[in-house]
Amino acid sequence: MRRLRLALSVVVLTGWLLTPTAHGATLPSFQSVRATHQPSDLTLLDRRGEPLQTLRRDMTVRRLPWVALSDISPAMRTAIVLSEDQRFWQHSGVDWQAVAGSAWANLWNQRTRGASTVTMQLAGLLSESASSGASRRNWSQKVSQAWHAGQLERQWRKSDILEAYLNLVPFRGETVGLAAMSQTLFRKHPSGLDAQEAAIAAALVRGPNARADVVARRACQVLTLQRRPCAGIELLTSVALAQKGSAMLAEQMAPHLARLAIQQTPAGTMQVATTLDARWQRLARDLLRQHLSELSLLGVEDGAVIVLDNASGEVLAWVGGSGDLSQAAHVDAVLARRQPGSTLKPFVYALAFERRILTPASLLHDSPLQLPTGAGLYIPQNYDRRFRGWVSVRTALGNSLNVPAVRAGAMLGPDVLAQRLNDLGLDLREPGGYYGPGLALGSAEVTLRDLSNAYRTLANGGVWSPLRWQATPVSRLAPAEMPRRVMPADVAYLVSDILADNTARSLTFGLDSVLATRGYAAVKTGTSKDMRDNWCVGYTRRYTVGVWVGNASGSPMRNVSGVSGAAPIWASLVRELHRAQPSVAPMPPASVVRQPITFDASVPTGGASGADVVDAPRQEVFLAGTQQAVWTLGQGSGRQGAERAIQSPAPGAIFAIDPDMPPQVQRIALRTAQTGVQWWLNGKRLGASSLRHWQPWPGRHVLSLRNKQGQVIDEVRFEVRGAGVKAGAKR
Incomplete structure (x- = not known):
């Protein structure tokens, strides 16, 4: 009887395969399938290719980067074969024994799990992708799958077939591929799946949206085939299927820049190489969070850091917020406008x-x-x-x-x-x-990014140029983005010399303040109205570092100034950036x-x-x-x-005499903040006092202020227009 069923099935299926039906286009190569695999997340890479951040871009599906078969645990490879295709390593695409059993059972209306091999299922997945999601459940499409399965077996290695299958098969809900399933449900990479987790994953392939008890029962069947115990499988299944959200197992260091990358890169871009340096990004993030934790009792929860390379304009670190310390974690404080x-x-x-x-x-x-x-x-x-x-x-x-x-x-x-x-x-x-x-x-109001780049202009001798955070150079800059000289190099040097002078700021900050660095650094702090914003921006010969500390909500901090809020973070970063080589002061222009x-x-x-x-x-x-x-x-x-020593009248002032007003109310105040000085008007001495009221007289006048030695301290010219004062008035 068994041989009869097998022979009958072979005859039927052979007839299908020999029928001149269109079985679809030739399937792609393994290399092209792997190369065109598109994760749903955008991955930000640092300047050396190290992943910095993964952020969801495609909200219709959850698919992570391709995983090589060698990076999938042996337990998972075993479980999927036992569950879906026990003769996977022996057949040539179609399991004729399983086909015979399935065909006979269907002839007598018996329920079976079908005869689709892993290779046939992969062929269906590839065909579905090419035909925008066509169903694979009718018999003609089963024939097409069998046809393409033979093609795959002739052109691909068995290991490639299994690898592609595990990367493309749906698991549960929007989750596609083993990497996404493993991270979402078990919070681990595919290489770490154990026997029970692998059995649950294999059971999900058969019923992606099945109830937890059904998945657990099927997982136990897979474990039984391996002679493994099922103890605890129900609890593990319930916990896994209850997981919400999509876990990111890699270190997440630059969420704000990743969101900016999504906005500024074409749709379909799944990987962006940046100019960031993971070492400095990690350091800036950790220093910010550590210092904000210390300031939490003073009403501070937000901050931002940016580190720039002076010569190239490349962004080396971009920390837009404090993460879970903030109630507005999505706000990018590097780009938020604040009073500086x-x-x-x-x-x-x-x-x-x-x-x-x-x-x-x-x-x-x-x-x-x-x-x-x-x-x-x-x-x-x-x-x-x-x-x-x-x-x-x-x-x-x-x-x-x-x-x-x-x-x-x-x-x-x-x-x-x-x-x-x-x-x-x-x-x-x-x-x-x-x-x-x-x-x-x-x-x-300005942004930390723009303010830091303005300080970088001082570091570069007065030449402004745009910043760049993407590793690929911009082929053509807009006219407004071309490097340009904003101020003379000697002017920039004078300002830098003052900002780097620790003695010059000792009156307010002391000689041993946090702003004092081992090598050359020019730095300035700032605090906005009502202590809502703390800033510290400065530069060495090689780097510019900008730090903002405050609250995204705009609420004020308590007794936190620029030197206690933002400056410690700035100083720590500068110290680490120049740990190997101290910064040296620039040479003055001629x-x-x-x-x-x-x-x-x-x-x-x-x-x-x-x-x-x-x-x-x-x-x-x-x-x-x-x-x-x-x-x-x-x-x-x-x-x-x-x-000006003369506070009133202002230089070039014009006064008009009104003949209908009493002279005493039209007198002009001659005011100075200095003492022991004398007023002279048009070469004649008026007297010595810090405030005099002079009765105006039409004409152009020269008012001077002289010291006891008769030296002119200040001089202004002004004009009085209109009729002369009434008779009897003193000039």
């Missing part, structure tokens, strides 16, 4: 240097200041609410004093300053007038002059406390032609570079 606080001050002074308005030795008055704006008076304060009187630009920038920076910004004007910041790539959303005087203190200077303390300065506050003698750097050995009040680069 004092980190914009170097660019304010750089522009003032370039325009010969100030030098590093120029004296600015750190005292209470009120600037009228369209919304009222703008009254800047220093971080510690103290004022230090007359200070040099080096001291003002090194110690991050706010009032001198606002005075310097007022000399430039907000529109001019905004244009310079845009030239540096900060991409301000509004014109300078929108921000007003506060622009010098960082009232505009147009930079260094000479000793002193400050003339004989002129009363009227500091906030009433005492003189003058910098100590030192070596200073200048743009050629702006240097001088002795600096007194009223001197900047010539007199035009000084902080």
